[in-house]
Amino acid sequence: MNWTRKHLLGLEELSAEEIVHILDIASGFKEVSTRSIKKVPALNGRTVVNMFFENSTRTNLSFQLAARRLSADLLTFSKSGTSVSKGETLIDTAKNIEAMGVDIMVLRHGAAGAAKHLSENIDCSVVNAGDGQHEHPTQGLLDLYTIREVRGKIAGLKVGIVGDIAHSRVARSNIWGLTKLGAEVMVVGPSTLIPRDIEKMGVTVCTDMDQAIRECDVLNMLRIQFERQDGAPFPSIREYIQLFGVTESRLKQAKPDVTIMHPGPVNRGIELSPEVADGPRSVILRQVTNGLAVRMAVLFLLAGVDG
Ligand code: CP
Numbered sequence: 001m002n003w004t005r006k007h008l009l010g011l012e013e014l015s016a017e018e019i020v021h022i023l024d025i026a027s028g029f030k031e032v033s034t035r036s037i038k039k040v041p042a043l044n045g046r047t048v049v050n051m052f053f054e055n056s057t058r059t060n061l062s063f064q065l066a067a068r069r070l071s072a073d074l075l076t077f078s079k080s081g082t083s084v085s086k087g088e089t090l091i092d093t094a095k096n097i098e099a100m101g102v103d104i105m106v107l108r109h110g111a112a113g114a115a116k117h118l119s120e121n122i123d124c125s126v127v128n129a130g131d132g133q134h135e136h137p138t139q140g141l142l143d144l145y146t147i148r149e150v151r152g153k154i155a156g157l158k159v160g161i162v163g164d165i166a167h168s169r170v171a172r173s174n175i176w177g178l179t180k181l182g183a184e185v186m187v188v189g190p191s192t193l194i195p196r197d198i199e200k201m202g203v204t205v206c207t208d209m210d211q212a213i214r215e216c217d218v219l220n221m222l223r224i225q226f227e228r229q230d231g232a233p234f235p236s237i238r239e240y241i242q243l244f245g246v247t248e249s250r251l252k253q254a255k256p257d258v259t260i261m262h263p264g265p266v267n268r269g270i271e272l273s274p275e276v277a278d279g280p281r282s283v284i285l286r287q288v289t290n291g292l293a294v295r296m297a298v299l300f301l302l303a304g305v306d307g
Helices: 016-034 058-069 090-098 114-119 137-151 169-180 209-215 237-244 284-302
Strands: 047-052 073-078 104-109 125-131 158-162 184-188 204-206 218-221 259-261
Touching: 016 058, 016 137, 016 169, 016 284, 047 058, 047 090, 058 073, 058 104, 058 125, 058 137, 058 284, 090 104, 090 114, 104 114, 114 125, 125 137, 125 284, 137 169, 137 218, 137 259, 137 284, 158 169, 158 209, 169 184, 184 209, 259 284
Parallel strands: 047 073, 047 104, 104 125, 158 184, 158 218, 184 204, 218 259
Antiparallel strands: none
């Protein structure tokens, strides 16, 4: 297909064909990281800037490495140590960076809609690397890539997204992507962490983890986002683990080929026991590996060098 989009702001706005195209391009790039010289010249002469206003390990480093593997020039930027801490606005900051001749800005920000706002105020391409509780499109894409790679398909699979749905941009991007590609999505968790009207996104709701674990082909276990919660959505961590945590004993009820995912960072012993997180059904590190290929594909497509 002919890629025409300038920005990647969310999976809500992408068609199924566009999502599959990104995954297919990522498949080509995955091989690059297996070479002894892990680099291609695709973005030679282009400049990527990583602007991270929230903490990140995986997404930040993965975008940095993706840009380097494509031979782009890379600038990195975080809130501390820059003039943002003196009160400069996001747009003023971005316009000053753009004036240095940047082609793609990768933005992580705590405010939902920040990436869209940036895209409406600057000329270069914008990639949303997570905006508040709205979307995290490259996480959604790498999750789709991993499911397709491990299970050989996405359509027809039953995927449980478990835990803190209310605060999760990962859940929203997964729901848009999975439903567009034909998966059946069940959101699972305490009712206090499931947004009202979520069924309008085309998912079913389940508050019984044992039912979910018996029925699902894939379980994507979300991190409990303690930092985003007001009040206590469940009585205690111990009760959350009892009701929704995946342990080896609970996993005995699952289909034998169940796939266990987690976007990271994992609260070990809460969403997943260490034995499950590190066990044979877990694809958590494979998700991270695939994230690099997916982000190479996204930078490549937005740079407009495809075809
Ligand atoms: N999954 C994810 O976004 O992780 P980071 O916050 O470490 O980037």
